[in-house]
Amino acid sequence: IAWAFSMLGYDSRKFFDAIAQRSLSRLNDFTHQDMVMLVLAYSRNGHPYPELFERIASESVSQLSKFTALDLFNMVISYAKAGHPSEPWMKAMAEEIVRRPPSSFSAQTSIGITWAYSSAGIRMPALFNYLSDECIDHCDMLQSKEVASLAWSFASIGYFHRPLLGALADTSDERWGDFDAPSLANMAWAYATAQEDRSGLFEGITNAAICRSDEFASQGVSMLLWSCAASGNLDRRLFDSLAARASESLDECNSQYLANIAWAYTVANVDAESLFDTKFVDVVAEKIDEFDDLGLCQLHQWNTWRKAMAADAVLPPVLDELCHNRFIHQQLVQSNLQKGVMSELMLMGIDPKEEFQTQSGYHLDALVDVDGEQIGLEVDGPHHFVGRKPTGATVLKRRQVSEVDGIRLVSLPYWELNGRDPSEQKKQKYLKNKLGIR
DSSP states (O other): OHHHHHHTTOOOHHHHHHHHHHHHHTGGGOOHHHHHHHHHHHHHSSOOOHHHHHHHHHHHGGGGGGSOHHHHHHHHHHHHHHTOOOHHHHHHHHHHHHHSOGGGSOHHHHHHHHHHHHHHTOOOHHHHHHHHHHHHTTGGGSOHHHHHHHHHHHHHTTOOOHHHHHHHHHHHTTOGGGOOHHHHHHHHHHHHHTTOOOHHHHHHHHHHHHHTGGGOOHHHHHHHHHHHHHTTOOOHHHHHHHHHHHHHTGGGOOHHHHHHHHHHHHHHTOOOTTTSSHHHHHHHHHTGGGOOHHHHHHHHHHHHHHHHTTOSOOOOHHHHHHHHHHHHTOOOOOOHHHHHHHHHHHHTTOOOEEEEEOTTSOEEEEEEEETTEEEEEEEEOGGGEETTEEOHHHHHHHHHHHHTSOOEEEEEEHHHHHTSOSSHHHHHHHHHHHHTOO
16 A cells, blocks of 8 residues: 555655554564565655664564565665665675675666665675676666766765776766766766776766756756866866856855865866855855865865955955864874985984974975975875876965965975885985985
């Protein structure tokens, strides 16, 4: 009854609550297939009944071996959509799924299961390896939305299966025009989050997104701009094409979207006058209490950029101070590589000012005096790069320290430091060359 009425679109909380209560009293009489139908019904009707989902999860654990592959798929999807994913139960489901022959699940059902676990925030490496093995040989058969969903799911859970991401990127080449706006945003976000060095992929996404610039919602605008900026793919055409859409959607943006948009344009150094006007500042001011620490830091970098170009629309002093204070109080972590460089400098008779804070608020790994010139030193580890290309955050820091603080910045990339001859003489020669010491 519940399934039939949910399929008909019947919308009565009282009706479905009554069925749920009756079902709870007789759940011991339900077969595993009855449970699947009931869960499907309540995930569709918009009136999930938490107690019912919890009881079915508890009752079904001992019967999972009876479930077909389609039953397992429907159950995990339904629990994720209804917002009631019991983690112990989802883990039991994952263990049952991986016990089945890989051929039990099609690429499409594997994509759905991956989405369910990612949406629930439940990371199961064995399950994701199992599902990726099923999908990787069928990427060419996937629709564009399925490709984007799969890439997003793996990236959102922080499980970067490099061969699968490579296969998905390859199958997307030459068919970016088939991707709708949300799928383009999801693909960009997934590969930026995974820090995949794929300039060709971002070029394809950019060209397709420019053609669909009017189709992006506020979330898509934010995701796409942030992704391109974060990965260092700074094609001005994209930023210009999305400025009007971003401006139109300001009232729909939450604090994260606003911060990401502001930060992305700052990284790209694209002054979109139609976007960054008094309305933008007013919207930010109205929602200032909703920004987290990262968002406030992004706003500080945006405001620093705006003030440096003498723009009219900047944050009012009280908000400028708030964002600046959050920016300068970020937690600092010193790597072993950085410690080694500082020790070597002191052996050379150079007294580095470690974790030096510039006037704009940036922390430099060190500031050193070379023949009267103050030079900033950055020991850049892997997280500063996508491949060997600087990330957007690294690009922005280098530019603002140079242009705003007037400090020349010298980068010591990790591959140069790790690839040096370990002898003290060679290390010091390398540092002298980087600093211009004769």
